[in-house]
Amino acid sequence: MFQLINPIWLYAIGGISIPLIIHLWNIKKGKTLKIGSISLLGESSRQSARSLKLIDLLLLFLRCLLLIILALIFAGPIWNSKINTAVNKGWLLIEKENLTETYTKFKSEIDSLNSLGYEFHYFEPGFELAKLRGALKEMTTEKGSEVLLPYWSLIKLLDDKIPQNTKAVIFTPNRLNRLGAERPVISKQLSWKTYTPSDSTATWIENAWFSESDSVKVTIASSSPVGTTYKTVTIDPADKNSSFAIDIQNGNASLKFKDICQGDSLPVIIDTATIRIAIYTDKFKSDAGYLKAAIGAIQKYTERKIKLSEFSTMNIPSGQNIIFWLSESAIPSGIIPLNSLFVYEKGKLEQVSSRLKLSPAISNTEKGDIDLYKRISYSEPGGRGFPVWEDGYGQPILDLQMKNKLSVFHFYSRFNPDWNELVWSDDFPKALISIIIPEQNVSEMHPSDKRIANQTQIKPVFINDNAQPSDKNPESQKSLKDQFWLALVVIFLLERYLTFRNNLI
Incomplete structure (x- = not known):
């Protein structure tokens, strides 16, 4: 055209x-024709020949x-x-891990797509081409690839693998723990159908540790599509009637359920270590008092073996798991904790009227906020690390930076009621648990987690998200x-x- x-x-x-x-x-203009006599010519009007x-x-x-x-x-x-953009035969993708159940849930739709010429591919790395009927007859095993990539990672791989103008229809369970960490950005046509699997409940041991009384504390998780709950129980290692089995190999004690039907039978290492915490106070002696009280509450609640030491000089012995550096002085190069370092940041003091925002999973206060009066100016334009706590303007109050295997927490306020209301809050010990006992935080991605994701949560980001795919052929x-x-x-x-x-x- x-x-x-x-x-x-x-x-x-x-x-x-x-x-x-x-x-x-x-x-x-026409030329004038001269003749010898004009007597025979009439008196007609003059005409010009053109x-x-x-x-x-x-x-x-x-x-x-x-x-x-x-x-x-x-x-x-x-x-x-x-442009001749006749859509190629589409791809029909199902996990080998859940092939039979997925087919049962979407039998009519899968059969319809198969009859239309859609190629069947396994939804796993490589996207192996197979015959649907033949795959369904192989009932000896339904185990897929040993490496179960998150769905979002597979979607990204699929976007690069699938030919142009080929539609993809994916059928998977809607497990939240299978999504992944980063939502993919894709450009190909894709339809994703999900369902809730029949095995919709699970129980597992989240973590275990020896308490001060040499009993074993166990956190048990129970998961269903609507959520996951946790409870902590105490067991006696000498109790033969216990539902748990303790095994010791190579000096490591592990714990698992005796009855496989009762829960996940994978063993969990029992933590026998003592957490050594050092607090360097410098001129912030009162701050250390509030911190020690919070750590004491954590020790009483979790019954973990914690050894807390306070130092007013820089002669801190090695082997400390965590060091709280409540000082604006530089940390000597020889003082390095094994796991975490918590540092008071120095800089320009700002008087603010804001709120200190903790994680909603931690805080029980309204909107998860705590009054904030003073802070140190946050001068890092791109951010120093991952924000852990923030103020009401979205600026980090506590951020986390990883240096090799060391977690460094930068605190832009103080453990002092003149600076904020954190030290008076019931959420103060809870907020410190993620620093002192990181493994105490419940896992978000446990393999047995049965929580489900809705369609809004699983939807990838399309490059042309506002423009829906058109059936009309494009023009060149x-x-x-x-x-x-x-x-x-x-x-x-x-x-x-x-x-x-x-x-x-």
């Missing part, structure tokens, strides 16, 4: 009136055509042609300027030739 990019230039075609007027103005030769009309046409073509060149002539545009310039040159040469020839006559 012929189109113009700037059709306003068509007004320039009006310029053909110029050669038209010139041609009409320059029509040759002639308009065919060659003049051709020149007029060519000159007008030159102006028309020039106007069209400025208007940007293009040719739109339909080809510029016609070169062809029009060629025509212009040819017509100009022809016009010059005819003009030169006309002048010779």
Whole structure:
């Protein structure tokens, strides 16, 4: 289809009136014929003989055509042609891990797609092509790849693997723990169908540790599609009637359920270590008092083996798991904890009237906020690390930076009621648990987690998210300027030739 990019230039075609007027103005006058006698001529009115030769009309046409073509060149002539985008046979993708159950849930839809010519591929790395009927008959095992990539990672791989103009229809369970950490950005056509699997409940041991009384504390998780709950129980290692089995190998004690049907039978290492915590107070002696009280509450609640030491000098012995550096002085290079370092940041003091935002999973206060009065200015434009606590303006109050295997927490306030209300809050010990006992935090991605995700949560990000895929074939545009310039040159040469020839006559 012929189109113009700037059709306003068509007004320039009006310029053909110029050669038209010139041609009409320059029509040759007739010649006077002299005769010997005029007696036989009547008194008719004087007439002039005028002639308009065919060659003049051709020149007029060519000159007008030159102006028309020039106007069209400025208007940007293009040719739109339909691209043959007949959609290739689609891909039908199902996990090998859940093939039978998935097929049962979507039997009619899967059969319909299969009959339409959709190729069946396993939804796992490589996207192996297979025959659906043959795959369903192989009932000896339904285990897929040993490496179960998150769904979002597979979606990203699929976007690179699948041919252009090929639709993909994916059928999977809606497990939240299978999604992944990063939502993919894709460009291919994709439809994702999910369902809730039949095995919708699970129980497992989240973690276990020896308490001060040498009993074993166990955190048990119970998961269902609506959520996961946790409870902590105490067991006696010498109790043979316990539902747990303790095994010791290579000096490590592990714990698991005796009855496989009762829960996940994977063993969990029992933590026997003592957590050594050092607090360097410097001039912040009162801050250390609030911190020690919170750590004491954590120790009482978890019954973990914690050894807490306070230092007013920099002679801190090695082997400390965690160091709270409540000082604005630089940390000597020789003082390095094994796991975590908590540092008071120094800088410009700001008086603020804001809120300190902890994680909603930690805080029981309204909106998870705590009054914030003072803070140290956060001068890092791109952020020093991952924000853990924030103020009401989204600026980090506590951020986390990983240096090799050391977790470094930068605190832009103080453990002092003149700075914030954190030290008076019941959430203070809870907020510190993630620093002192990171494994105490419940796992978000346990393999047995049965929580489900809705369609909004699993939806990938499309590059053209606002433009839905169209069934119409797209068009390709080809510029016609070169062809029009060629025509212009040819017509100009022809016009010059005819003009030169006309002048010779």
